[in-house]
Amino acid sequence: MAASGTVRILDGSTFVVSQDTGDIEATPTEPTGMFSLDTRFLSKWVLTVNGERLNSLSYDDLQYYEARFFLVPGMATHYVDAKLSIIRERAVGGSFRESIVILNHDEKPVDLEIRMDAGSDFADLFQVKDEILNKKGELYAEAEADRLRLGYRRGNFHRQTVISCSRPARFDSNGFAYSVHLEPNEQWHTEIDVQSFAIGPGGRDLRMGLRAHGTERLALQHDLEEWIANAPKVNSEHDRMAATYRRSLIDLAALRFSPLSLGGATLPAAGLPWFMTMFGRDSILTCLQTLPFTPQLSRTTLRILAALQGTRFDDFREEDPGRILHEMRYGETAAFEEQPHSPYYGAVDSTPLFIVLLDEYERWSGDVELVRELEPECRRALRWIDDHADLVGNGYIWYERRNTDTGLENQCWKDSWDSISYRDGTLPPFPRATCEVQGYAYDAKIRAARMAREFWGDPAYAEQLEREAVALKERFNRDWWVADGGYYALALDPEGRQCDVLSSNIGHLLWSGIVTDERAEQIARHLVGPRLFSGFGVRTLAEGEVRYNPIGYHNGTVWPFDTSFCAWGLRNYGFAEEAATIASGILDAARFFDGRLPEAFGGYPREQTKFPVEYPTACSPQAWSTGAPLLLLRTMLGLEPHEGHLAVEPKLPIGMGRIEVLDIPGRWGRVDAFARGRLDLHRLAD
Numbered sequence: 094m095a096a097s098g099t100v101r102i103l104d105g106s107t108f109v110v111s112q113d114t115g116d117i118e119a120t121p122t123e124p125t126g127m128f129s130l131d132t133r134f135l136s137k138w139v140l141t142v143n144g145e146r147l148n149s150l151s152y153d154d155l156q157y158y159e160a161r162f163f164l165v166p167g168m169a170t171h172y173v174d175a176k177l178s179i180i181r182e183r184a185v186g187g188s189f190r191e192s193i194v195i196l197n198h199d200e201k202p203v204d205l206e207i208r209m210d211a212g213s214d215f216a217d218l219f220q221v222k223d224e225i226l227n228k229k230g231e232l233y234a235e236a237e238a239d240r241l242r243l244g245y246r247r248g249n250f251h252r253q254t255v256i257s258c259s260r261p262a263r264f265d266s267n268g269f270a271y272s273v274h275l276e277p278n279e280q281w282h283t284e285i286d287v288q289s290f291a292i293g294p295g296g297r298d299l300r301m302g303l304r305a306h307g308t309e310r311l312a313l314q315h316d317l318e319e320w321i322a323n324a325p326k327v328n329s330e331h332d333r334m335a336a337t338y339r340r341s342l343i344d345l346a347a348l349r350f351s352p353l354s355l356g357g358a359t360l361p362a363a364g365l366p367w368f369m370t371m372f373g374r375d376s377i378l379t380c381l382q383t384l385p386f387t388p389q390l391s392r393t394t395l396r397i398l399a400a401l402q403g404t405r406f407d408d409f410r411e412e413d414p415g416r417i418l419h420e421m422r423y424g425e426t427a428a429f430e431e432q433p434h435s436p437y438y439g440a441v442d443s444t445p446l447f448i449v450l451l452d453e454y455e456r457w458s459g460d461v462e463l464v465r466e467l468e469p470e471c472r473r474a475l476r477w478i479d480d481h482a483d484l485v486g487n488g489y490i491w492y493e494r495r496n497t498d499t500g501l502e503n504q505c506w507k508d509s510w511d512s513i514s515y516r517d518g519t520l521p522p523f524p525r526a527t528c529e530v531q532g533y534a535y536d537a538k539i540r541a542a543r544m545a546r547e548f549w550g551d552p553a554y555a556e557q558l559e560r561e562a563v564a565l566k567e568r569f570n571r572d573w574w575v576a577d578g579g580y581y582a583l584a585l586d587p588e589g590r591q592c593d594v595l596s597s598n599i600g601h602l603l604w605s606g607i608v609t610d611e612r613a614e615q616i617a618r619h620l621v622g623p624r625l626f627s628g629f630g631v632r633t634l635a636e637g638e639v640r641y642n643p644i645g646y647h648n649g650t651v652w653p654f655d656t657s658f659c660a661w662g663l664r665n666y667g668f669a670e671e672a673a674t675i676a677s678g679i680l681d682a683a684r685f686f687d688g689r690l691p692e693a694f695g696g697y698p699r700e701q702t703k704f705p706v707e708y709p710t711a712c713s714p715q716a717w718s719t720g721a722p723l724l725l726l727r728t729m730l731g732l733e734p735h736e737g738h739l740a741v742e743p744k745l746p747i748g749m750g751r752i753e754v755l756d757i758p759g760r761w762g763r764v765d766a767f768a769r770g771r772l773d774l775h776r777l778a779d
Contacts, residue, residue, distance in 0.1 A: 099125065103347050103365055104158040104185045104313065106130060107289070110366055113149045115162040115181040115191075116140060119214065124221045124366065127189050127254075127287065131370065131424030133221060134243075134254045134289040137212035140181065140193070142166050142205055147179055157347035158313045159184040177203070186313045189287040197275040208270040209285070213254050215245035217424035219432060222367050230425075234266035241269060250428045251292040259284035291423070320346045324386050325757045327726070330750030333684045337722045340688030344714035345379075345387060352397060352421065360394040361720075364692060364712030373398055373417045373443030374506060375716055377450045382657060382720030384457055385727050385757055391454040392463060398447055399470040401436055403477075408495040409433050415477030417443040419504075432499045439501045440508075441482060441492045442530050444474045445537035452540035455548075456734040459760030464548045475541055475558070478534050484524045485587055488568055490534055493524035505530055506655075507598075507633065511640065512647035513584050516593045518639030521586035528581050529598045531569050532605030538562035539606065566607050579615040581608075595624060595635035597655050603662025610666075617668040620659050621675065628699025629682040630656040631675060636696070643696040643706075650693040650708055653679050654717035657724040664728045669744035676725040677746035683722060690718040730754060730768050737761065745770025 101110050107129040111117050117125045119136035127135035140147060147164040154160045161182045165175040176199040183191040197203055212234070220226050230247025241264045244253040260283040262269040273281050290298050320342065327338040350362035352371055361383075362368065363375040376398070380391040403416035410433045419440035427435040448471055455464045484491040494500035502510050505527040513527065514520055538558045546555035573581045575593045582591035583598055599616050602608050608616055619625055624635040627643075630651035634641050642649045656679050663672040682705040683690050692715040695706035712718075726732075730752065731742030739761055745752065749770040756763040 100152055100154055100160050100162075101365060102154060102158055102160050102183065102185055103369070104187070106351055106369070107185045107187060107189065108365055108369060109135075109183070109185055109189060111138070111160075113152050113162070114140075114147055114164055115152075115160075115183065116147075119216075119221075126216075126221075127185075127289070128218060128366070128369070129289045130291055131218040131422050131427070132252050132289075132291075133216045133218070134213055134252065135189070135211065135287065136214040136216065137210055139210040140164075140179070141208050141210070142177065142179065142195070144206065144208075150178075156314070156317065157343055158186055158317075177205075184313060188289070191285045191287070192282065193285070194280055194282045195273070195275070196280045197277060200277050202274065202276050205273045205275065205281075206270060207273055208268060210268040211241060211243070211256055212267065213243045213245070215243075215252050215425075217426045218367065219422070219424065219426050236264040236266050238264070240264065241266075247425065247429070249294070250425055253290040253292055255288045255290065257286050257288075259286075317343065317346055323389075326753075326755040328753040328755070330752075331748065333688070334680065334722075334726075334749065334752065337680065337683045337688040338726065341719045341722050342386070344689060344719040345383065345390075345716070348714060348716050348719065349390075358393040358397055359390070360397050361390055361716040364715030364718075366712070368712060368715075370423070371397065371418075371421050373419050374440050374446060377443060377446045378654065378658075379716040379720045380450055381446075381453060382654070382717065382724035384453060385732055385759070386723050388454065388458055388758060391450060392458075392460065395447070395451055395454065395463065395467060398443075399467050402470050402473060403438055407438075410435065410437050411439040411495050411500055413438065413477055413481045415444065415473035415475075415481070417447045417474065419443060419501075433496055437500075439492075439494060439496070439504050441490050441504050442506060442533055444477050444482070445490070445530070445533040447471075448474055448537035448541050449533060452544055455544070457759045459737075461548055464544055468544075468549050471541060471544065475537070478537070479561075485526075487589075488565060489526045489585070490530045491524040491526045491587075507647040509646045512633075513592055514594060514638075514640050515590075516639065521584065521590070521592055524587055525584050525592075527584045527598065528569075528573055529601035529605070531565065531573070532602045532607040535562050535565050535569070535607040536605040538565070566609075569607055570609050570612070574612070579612075580619050581616070594638045594640075595619060597625065597631045597633050597652075597659060600631060600655070600659025600662050603666050604658050605662075606665070608666070613666045613668070617663055617666070617671050620663060621671045623698075626675065626678070627651055627696050629678045629694070629705045630696075631659045632696040636698075641696075644708060646693070646708070649696040651682075651696050651705070652693045652718075653682070653690040653721040657721035657728070660728045661724055664731065664744075669731070672728050673744050673746040676729050677748070679721060679725060680746075686713075689714055690721055691715065692718055726752075726754065730766050732757070732766060734759065739764050739766070741766045741768075743768030743770075 109127045110125045117138035119126045126133040145166045150163040152162045164179040178196050180194040233244045235242040240257040327335050329335045348362045349359040351359050360376045361379040363372040376394050380394050398417050401418050403412040416438045418436040418438050420434050421436040422434035426432045482490040492504040501508050539562050542555040542558040545551045575582050581599050582593050583596045584592040625631050632649050634648045640648045660672040660675040685704050691707050691713045692711035693708040729745050733740045751769045754766045
């Protein structure tokens with residue numbers, strides 16, 4: 094790869110963002126560093142030879158957990174006659190290990206002073222994101238004969254970075270150095286180990302219980318190979334489909350996150366760099382997308398979220414009994430309650446989605462044991478929907494933040510401040526109720542009724558839930574329908590007035606099943622119509638709305654995850670052609686990002702830009718964008734569990750050709766699915 098930009102490597106709870114030379118020089122505008130548990134453990138990591146900075150010839154990000162940098166001293170004009178070359182190779186896997194190789198290409202011996210400047214500001218990730226560094230504790234640096242300790246203390250909050258080397262080095266408080274003599278054509282090598290510690294009572298490392306993928310490259314490689322081997326195999330005449338699928342699997346492996354104190358189980362973190370932690374909504378939706386391919390993520394996600402379900406009323410964290418968390422953080426600002434994410438419960442969709450995922454997981458896996466194990470948590474979640482989420486008293490789920498200092502204003506997936514509006518562009522008062530959350534609640538009640546009848550031995554409760562779901566569907570179709578537009582409103586305000594803009598949220602209503610059959614065709618037409626469909630995906634807000642902006646975060650961009658659920662919803666209502674059209678757009682977009690779909694990209698019309706324009710601060714990789722191609726595969730092949738078997742009913746876009754998905758796991762064991770579409774030879778040759 095040519096040298097440019099930043100290089101990111103990650104492994105679950107640890108990630109490193111560096112310059113293309115491998116150096117780290119953290120600034121407010123360039124958030125590089127080594128991060129773990131929402132803390133930056135390295136903010137400076139600069140290699141010099143004889144006091145001279147190095148320049149990059151090229152770098153390779155070999156796997157998600159390792160990278161290699163090829164460097165020479167001096168500026169670019171020196172490259173032709175460089176007498177030294179330097180190779181930096183690094184990997185993360187619970188710790189950060191770097192090897193340095195220096196090669197003398199001269200016919201004369203050389204004496205070199207090799208130095209690594211090292212330091213840490215121990216910044217909280219929220220401080221880095223907000224470009225505000227306000228440390229209230231004590232930073233220290235302690236040089237010992239064989240290591241350097243960098244640390245930060247504030248009360249009981251104690252973080253430490255320990256640096257050691259395979260060769261003897263001269264350590265000081267700002268780094269370490271070597272004096273090296275190299276004969277002609279000789280090379281020198283050292284290994285550097287960087288360990289990060291979250292120190293608790295008694296000096297114990299709080300992360301000792303975490304599942305690490307290993308600190309050695311062979312262990313990391315074996316883990317990745319095993320992950321890929323356990324997933325279904327995808328072969329396609331359209332080779333970009335198979336490449337995008339593999340890229341998604343690898344990124345999912347990288348995003349596996351192990352929460353503290355939960356025995357090393359993993360769930361998908363939301364995304365790099367800002368959201369390498371658990372998010373209720375993001376983790377659940379990612380599991381729904383990837384269920385046919387990586388079902389093990391769903392089981393652990395459900396158990397972890399159940400273990401952290403709300404038990405009390407806490408306005409600061411916006412916790413209620415039965416509520417499923419929104420976000421968990423482990424940094425300094427959470428520890429000292431400068432922000433509420435310890436955990437924070439300010440989301441209204443993760444609770445019904447928890448029930449949806451449990452039922453969908455059982456339909457695929459046949460894991461009745463988990464459904465019975467989590468019955469109490471499901472019942473508490475259903476009580477939260479009925480007793481605590483209905484802030485207005487009309488049977489809908491509403492939100493209004495109780496933590497007015499640091500809580501989220503909008504507690505749906507479109508959580509930016511201006512994402513919910515009326516047609517004239519003004520913002521509604523609180524509380525607010527968004528349409529897709531009512532669909533999730535409807536779906537949760539229907540699914541919980543099935544579980545109550547079949548697994549909990551409570552048919553009376555099942556009948557009650559079904560009656561409630563029917564009544565909710567009837568009310569919803571009365572109150573949310575925008576008659577002059579032929580679609581459902583984005584939201585209601587507390588007076589029942591509609592936020593009557595056309596948005597992508599209507600696609601979520603399809604996959605939840607709350608849309609009446611006679612209105613589904615109008616919704617389908619909107620989703621593939623020119624106002625919502627850009628040619629690459631479904632816009633979050635329709636072109637022509639007052640707040641429409643093709644690069645507005647939730648007001649006109651295309652989110653691949655959002656589009657994938659729109660396609661799934663279309664397929665569930667029998668609109669296979671429309672679902673294939675949407676799937677084709679997103680998969681076409683993926684090739685412009687080497688198979689790694691970003692969090693969001695611009696909603697410009699495809700014919701105008703010819704390629705998808707990436708949103709400037711999009712996370713990449715991001716879990717539910719990584720999951721989008723997998724849900725689209727399921728949608729295109731029509732994969733659905735049916736009476737203990739896997740049903741396959743393909744409908745492929747033109748140009749897809751033949752697809753094979755082999756060894757799909759489920760209650761049926763492992764089965765294969767095949768589909769053939771019409772090849773577009775011109776497109777295939779692009």
